[in-house]
Amino acid sequence: MLTTLFALLYYVAFAIFVGGVAYRIWEYWNTPKPANIPTTPAPTTRLGVAWRMFKEVLFFESLWKGNKWIWIFAQLFHASLWLIIIRHARYFLDPVPTIVVLAQPFGKYAGLTFVLGALGLLARRMFVPRVRYISAPSDYLMLLLFIGIGFSGLMMTFVNHTDIVAVKAFFLGLMTFNWQPLPSTLPLLVHLGLVAIWMIIFPFSKLLHAPGIFFSPTRNMPDNPREKFQPVPWLPPVDQVEYDPPHGS
Amino acid sequence: MSELEKNPEAAAEELPPEALEDPLYFDPEPKEGASAHIRSFPAAPEFMEPLGYPGERPENWKEVALNKMKDLRGKFRSFRLFLDICVKCGACTDKCHYYMGTADPRNMPVGRQDLLRSVYRRYFTLPGKWFPSLVGARDLTEEVLDEWYTYYFQCSECRRCSVYCPYGIDTAEITMAAREILDSVGYGMKYTNEIITKVFKVGNNLGLPKPALESTLEDLEEEIEDDTGVKVRLPLDEPADILLVTPSADFFAEPHIDGLIGYAKVFHATGAKWTLSSYASEAANFAMFIGSYENMRRIALRIRKAAIDLGVKRIIIGECGHAWRAAYQFLNTLAGPFDFLDPNYPVPQHICEYTWDAIQKGQLKFDKSQNDWIKLTFHDSCNVARASRMGDYPGGQFDIPRNILKAVCNHYYDMPEGTIKEETLCCGGGGGLLTDDLMELRKKGGSPRMKALKQVAEEYGVNKMAAICAICKTQFSKIMPEFGFGMDDIMSVHQLVSNAIILPGSEQEKELMEQEEKEEAADAAE
Numbered sequence: 179m180l181t182t183l184f185a186l187l188y189y190v191a192f193a194i195f196v197g198g199v200a201y202r203i204w205e206y207w208n209t210p211k212p213a214n215i216p217t218t219p220a221p222t223t224r225l226g227v228a229w230r231m232f233k234e235v236l237f238f239e240s241l242w243k244g245n246k247w248i249w250i251f252a253q254l255f256h257a258s259l260w261l262i263i264i265r266h267a268r269y270f271l272d273p274v275p276t277i278v279v280l281a282q283p284f285g286k287y288a289g290l291t292f293v294l295g296a297l298g299l300l301a302r303r304m305f306v307p308r309v310r311y312i313s314a315p316s317d318y319l320m321l322l323l324f325i326g327i328g329f330s331g332l333m334m335t336f337v338n339h340t341d342i343v344a345v346k347a348f349f350l351g352l353m354t355f356n357w358q359p360l361p362s363t364l365p366l367l368v369h370l371g372l373v374a375i376w377m378i379i380f381p382f383s384k385l386l387h388a389p390g391i392f393f394s395p396t397r398n399m400p401d402n403p404r405e406k407f408q409p410v411p412w413l414p415p416v417d418q419v420e421y422d423p424p425h426g427s
Numbered sequence: 428m429s430e431l432e433k434n435p436e437a438a439a440e441e442l443p444p445e446a447l448e449d450p451l452y453f454d455p456e457p458k459e460g461a462s463a464h465i466r467s468f469p470a471a472p473e474f475m476e477p478l479g480y481p482g483e484r485p486e487n488w489k490e491v492a493l494n495k496m497k498d499l500r501g502k503f504r505s506f507r508l509f510l511d512i513c514v515k516c517g518a519c520t521d522k523c524h525y526y527m528g529t530a531d532p533r534n535m536p537v538g539r540q541d542l543l544r545s546v547y548r549r550y551f552t553l554p555g556k557w558f559p560s561l562v563g564a565r566d567l568t569e570e571v572l573d574e575w576y577t578y579y580f581q582c583s584e585c586r587r588c589s590v591y592c593p594y595g596i597d598t599a600e601i602t603m604a605a606r607e608i609l610d611s612v613g614y615g616m617k618y619t620n621e622i623i624t625k626v627f628k629v630g631n632n633l634g635l636p637k638p639a640l641e642s643t644l645e646d647l648e649e650e651i652e653d654d655t656g657v658k659v660r661l662p663l664d665e666p667a668d669i670l671l672v673t674p675s676a677d678f679f680a681e682p683h684i685d686g687l688i689g690y691a692k693v694f695h696a697t698g699a700k701w702t703l704s705s706y707a708s709e710a711a712n713f714a715m716f717i718g719s720y721e722n723m724r725r726i727a728l729r730i731r732k733a734a735i736d737l738g739v740k741r742i743i744i745g746e747c748g749h750a751w752r753a754a755y756q757f758l759n760t761l762a763g764p765f766d767f768l769d770p771n772y773p774v775p776q777h778i779c780e781y782t783w784d785a786i787q788k789g790q791l792k793f794d795k796s797q798n799d800w801i802k803l804t805f806h807d808s809c810n811v812a813r814a815s816r817m818g819d820y821p822g823g824q825f826d827i828p829r830n831i832l833k834a835v836c837n838h839y840y841d842m843p844e845g846t847i848k849e850e851t852l853c854c855g856g857g858g859g860l861l862t863d864d865l866m867e868l869r870k871k872g873g874s875p876r877m878k879a880l881k882q883v884a885e886e887y888g889v890n891k892m893a894a895i896c897a898i899c900k901t902q903f904s905k906i907m908p909e910f911g912f913g914m915d916d917i918m919s920v921h922q923l924v925s926n927a928i929i930l931p932g933s934e935q936e937k938e939l940m941e942q943e944e945k946e947e948a949a950d951a952a953e
Contacts, residue, residue, distance in 0.1 A: 202511075205507070206504060206507070206508055209500075209501060209502075209503070209504040209507050209508075210502060210503070210504060211503075211504045211505070212502065212503060212720065212760070213756055213757055213760050214756055214760065215505065215597070215600070215756060215814070217586060217589045217590060217595055217597065217813055217814075217849075218812070218813055218814060218815060218816055218821065218824065218849070219816065219821035219822040219824070219825075219849060220816075220821055221821060222816075222819075222820075222821065234593070234595075238593050240518075240590065240591055240592055240593050240595065241516070241518055241591070241592075241593040243590060243591050243850075244518035244519065244522065244590075244591030244592070244593070245516075245517070245518040245591070248516050248517060248518050252516065252593075299516075302517065303515075303517075306517065307455060307456050307457055308455070308457055308517060308520040308521065308532065308535060309515070309516075309517035309520065311457050311459075311532045311535075311538065312515050312517065312520065312532075312535065312537050312538060312541060313515055314515075314561070314562055314563030315560070315561050315562075315563075316554070316561050316562045316563070317514075317515050319561075379554075382552065382553050382554050383554065383562075384511070384512060384513060384514045384515070386511050386512050387512040387513075387514050387593075387594055390508055390511060390512035390594065391512070391593070391594045391595075393504060393508055394505075394508060394509075394512075394594050394595040394596070395504055395505045395508075395595075396505070396589050396595035396596075396597050397594070397595040401816055401821060403755060403756045403757075403759055403760060404755065404759060404773040404774060404775070405773070407759055407760075407763050407764040408759075408760055409760060409763070410720060410724075410760055410761060412502060413720065413721075413724060413761070416728075416731070416762060416763065416764075419724075419728060421728055421729070421731075421732045422627060422725065422728075422729060424706055425628070425629060425630055425636065425637070425705070425706065
C-alpha cells in the first residue's frame with residue numbers, strides 16, 4: 179500500500195518536474211530578446227559571457243556585491259545542496275561512480291550546513307524588516323520545506339538509520355518498473371514526501387531561478403549592439419517603414 | 428502630507444547622524460506609504476493619441492491591461508523571466524536611491540516589481556489562480572492601477588538594482604512594461620508623453636523650430652568668436668561627414684550649452700566637416716522611458732533619415748545619458764542596419780569617444796591652467812554606466828570621460844567607492860521624472876548623490892561636478908542649492924574642454940605663446 183502510494187507519487191512528481199521545467203525552458207527559449215540589454219560593463223564576446231555566467235552561477239558574483247550576509251547563507255545553502263545531490267546519486271546508480279563515493283563523507287555533513295544556510299535565510303526573512311515586507315507566505319513555506327527535507331534527512335543519517343539498501347532497491351525498482359517494498363520509517367517517509375512536493379512545485383514557483391538564470395538577458399548577452407545588427411523580431415524591417423514628414427520651417 | 432513635510436526639523440532630529448553623511452544610508456525600517464502622495468500629472472488626451480494610445484480609459488480597461496501584459500510577456504524575455512524567477516532574497520532592497528531617500532518599501536526594487544508581479548501571478552500562474560493569498564497574488568483593480576501609476580513613475584530606470592541582483596533582474600524592464608500597460612489604458616504621464624508629442628511635431632523635446640535653432644547657433648558662433656577671435660561654425664542641415672545629434676537642452680539650458688560650444692571647438696580643432704540636423708534635432712528618446720518600442724523606433728528613425736538626407740558618414744551623439752543608451756543599445760536595433768555609413772567607425776559614436784580619440788592623436792591643445800580654479804569630480808550617469816559602453820573594452824564608459832577631464836583639468840577627485848562607476852547613484856531625475864510635479868521625489872532621490880559630493884567637497888575641497896547627461900545637469904542645477912551647493916556647480920564635460928582648449932589662431936594661443944616666450948627669456952636670463 180505504502181510502496182504503491184510512494185511509487186505513484188514519484189512517477190507523478192518526476193513527470194511534473196521534468197515536463198514542467200522543460201516546458202519553462204522552452205518558453206524562455208522562445209520568448210524574444212528584442213534588444214541587447216546586458217547590465218554593463220559586460221563582456222563583449224560569447225566566451226566572456228560564459229565566464230560571467232560561471233562566476234554568477236557558482237559564486238553569486240552579483241549577490242556578493244549586493245549583500246554579504248545573504249551571500250554567506252545562500253552559498254552555505256547552495257554549495258551544500260550540490261554536495262547533497264551528488265551524494266544522493268548513490269541511491270539511483272549501480273555501480274556507484276567514484277565521484278559519488280568521494281563526496282560521501284562531505285555530503286553527510288553538508289546536510290548540516292544546508293539546514294544552517296536555510297535557517298539563516300529564514301532568520302533574515304523573519305527579522306530584517308525590509309525582507310519581511312517582501313515575503314509572502316509561500317516564501318516562508320519554501321524555506322520550511324527545505325528545512326524539513328534537511329532535518330528528516332539528518333535524522334536518518336545521524337540518529338535513526340534507515341535501511342538504505344532497501345531504499346536503493348525501491349528507487350532502482352521504480353526505474354525498471356519492478357517495484358520493491360519501501361521501508362516504512364517515519365523520517366524516510368517525511369523526507370521522500372517533502373522531496374516529492376519540492377519536485378511538484380518546482381516548475382510553478384520561484385525555484386525556476388535555477389534554470390532561469392541562464393536565460394537572464396542582462397547577464398547572458400554579450401555587449402555588442404554596435405558591432406552586430408540584432409533587429410527587433412516583431413517590428414517590420416527598416417525598408418518598409420514610413421518616416422515622419424519634415425517640419426514646415 | 429507626510430510627517431516629514433509637516434515638521435521637517437523634528438524628523439531630521441530623529442535620524443541618526445550617519446543619515447546625513449553616509450551617501451548609502453537607508454532607513455532600516457520601511458515606512459509604508461511614505462511617498463504615496465508624490466504623483467506626477469497624468470497626460471491629457473492630446474498627448475496620448477499622437478503616440479497611439481487611447482485618450483480616455485476604456486470601459487474594458489481591465490481586459491485591455493491584462494491583454495497588454497500577455498502581449499509583453501510574449502515579446503520580452505526579460506519581462507517574463509524577471510516576473511518568474513525573483514526569489515525575494517532582499518539584496519536589492521537597500522539599493523534604490525528613491526528608497527534611500529523616501530524609505531517607502533514600494534521604492535525597494537523588489538517592492539516596486541511586486542506591484543506588478545502580484546497581478547501577473549493572479550492571472551498568469553497556477554498558484555496565483557488557485558491560492559492567491561499564499562503567493563502574494565492580487566486582483567487588478569482601479570486602486571492597483573493608481574498604485575502602479577504612482578510608483579512606476581517613481582523609478583528612474585537607472586538599473587542600479589540590476590547590478591546587485593543574483594539573477595540580473597532589472598527593475599527598469601518591469602517599469603517600462605508597467606508604463607506601457609498604463610499607456611494602453613489611457614493612463615499616461617503628462618511630462619513624458621507631451622515631450623514625445625513635441626518631437627513628432629517639431630523635431631525636439633523643447634519644441635524649437637528650425638528658425639529658432641538657426642538663430643541660437645548663430646549667436647553661439649558670435650559668442651565663440653568674441654571669446655577666441657576664431658570663427659568656429661555650428662552648421663545646421665549642411666552636407667557633412669559627421670551628423671551630431673545632441674539633446675535639445677544643449678541649445679538652450681545651462682550648463683548644457685557650454686558643452687555644445689565645447690563640441691564645436693573640438694570639431695573645429697580637428698578640422699571635421701560636421702552638421703546638426705533640424706529634423707533630428709533631438710538625441711533624447713523619451714519613448715524608451717515609457718517602454719514603447721514603436722514610439723522609440725519612430726524617434727530613432729529620424730536620425731536614420733537625417734543621416735541619409737545629409738549624406739553623412741558617421742553619427743555622433745552629444746552628452747546625454749539615456750540618449751546614449753537609446754543610441755548605443757537601440758539605434759542599430761531599431762533603425763539599422765547603417766550599412767551606408769563609413770564602416771571604420773562604430774554606429775553611433777559618443778562625443779567623448781571622438782574627443783578622447785583626438786586627444787590621443789595629439790590633435791587638441793590645452794591650457795589646463797584655465798581650469799585651475801576648479802577642483803573637479805565626475806558623476807557617472809546611470810544609463811552611460813550600466814547600459815552602454817565607450818571605446819572597445821568593457822568599462823571604457825568610466826575611463827574615457829575621466830581621461831578627458833584629467834587631460835583638461837589639474838585637480839580631479841573621484842567620489843567614494845560604491846557611489847561611482849557601475850555602482851553610481853542616479854541624479855534623481857532620470858527615467859522621465861524630470862518634472863516639477865515630482866520635485867519632492869527628485870530632491871529625496873538625489874540626496875544620496877549629494878551626500879557623496881559633500882564628502883569629497885569636505886575632504887578635497889571639490890567645488891564642481893561634471894556630468895555627461897542633459898537630465899543630470901538640469902536635475903543637479905535645480906537640487907544642488909537645496910544641499911548647500913551653487914546651481915552652477917554642475918558642469919558639462921565639454922564645458923571643461925571648452926575652457927581649456929587652445930584653438931589654432933585664437934587669442935588664447937597668442938597669450939600662451941607670449942607667456943611661454945617670457946618664461947623662456949626668464950629661463951635664459953638665469
